[in-house]
Amino acid sequence: MTPDISIASSRQRTRRLAHRVALLAAAALLACAASAAAAPNPATNITPGPLPRACTNAPQSARCIAGVMTVLDRARAVIGLGPYNVPTDFAALPGADQLLILSNLDRIAYGLTPISGLVPALNTVAASGVSADTDPDPSAALSAVASFSWVSNWAGDYPNAPEAYYAWMYYDGWSGRQTSNLDCTSATASGCWGHRQDVLAFSDPGIVSMGAYVGRDAHGQVGYAMTLVWTPSSTWTNYTYTWVSAQADGAGTRGRHAAGKRRPQIVVTARVS
Numbered sequence: 001m002t003p004d005i006s007i008a009s010s011r012q013r014t015r016r017l018a019h020r021v022a023l024l025a026a027a028a029l030l031a032c033a034a035s036a037a038a039a040p041n042p043a044t045n046i047t048p049g050p051l052p053r054a055c056t057n058a059p060q061s062a063r064c065i066a067g068v069m070t071v072l073d074r075a076r077a078v079i080g081l082g083p084y085n086v087p088t089d090f091a092a093l094p095g096a097d098q099l100l101i102l103s104n105l106d107r108i109a110y111g112l113t114p115i116s117g118l119v120p121a122l123n124t125v126a127a128s129g130v131s132a133d134t135d136p137d138p139s140a141a142l143s144a145v146a147s148f149s150w151v152s153n154w155a156g157d158y159p160n161a162p163e164a165y166y167a168w169m170y171y172d173g174w175s176g177r178q179t180s181n182l183d184c185t186s187a188t189a190s191g192c193w194g195h196r197q198d199v200l201a202f203s204d205p206g207i208v209s210m211g212a213y214v215g216r217d218a219h220g221q222v223g224y225a226m227t228l229v230w231t232p233s234s235t236w237t238n239y240t241y242t243w244v245s246a247q248a249d250g251a252g253t254r255g256r257h258a259a260g261k262r263r264p265q266i267v268v269t270a271r272v273s
Helices: 025-038 062-078 095-109 120-132 161-170 194-199 243-248
Strands: 013-022 115-118 148-156 207-216 222-231
Touching (some): 062 161, 095 115, 095 194, 095 207, 115 243, 120 207, 148 161, 148 194, 161 194, 194 222
Parallel strands (some): 115 207
Antiparallel strands (some): 148 222, 207 222
């Protein structure tokens, strides 16, 4: 593959933790299977195009985020979906909020229950995953919950949250030597597209909650982690940021990215992981 991808670098990786289920194991597995059927994986990795020049030195800027959203919209079009309708202030939101919004726009597109919001305890769990460069495990934080299921993703060294999300959703399959999903060890490995399947997990009735964190590990490398938890009800927690709040800000309706006038674009030699 010609190295003309502008999302990620050769050092970047993603990992996915296999589903862990407390009680209701059969129901959780059925839910995952139903989700996979409702939201099929892309036939192949979708190669992103070039990003704005601002992404080289200002990856958190509105101009760069708008460029990444354009790439995400193109990938969505390849699989027959419309653009991501994010709030106008999307670029100014914390990375964890951005991950919630993007995840829900995809979940809703496939008829899945939207994530209710970000849970403080799960955000802390996600932070521990970033610190340790691994998938967060929320089991301890859920010890008082009678029935739950969960999935988790981690990605390292991406310049912003939407780029990490692109890797999970559209560049998570097999690409030979260019493969960056550490669990996708061959064209037929079960770990291929695992991150995407996690984002789109859980189709049974119930409540889906999220923990997400963007930060740096002990070596100063930026990392991204998320965990989704399914429970029969929401009485076990409160939320720091909710989907209702995101909708009130325009998520799912406005369809405008926070961006100024586009500048010439460049190709950054990189690959998704």
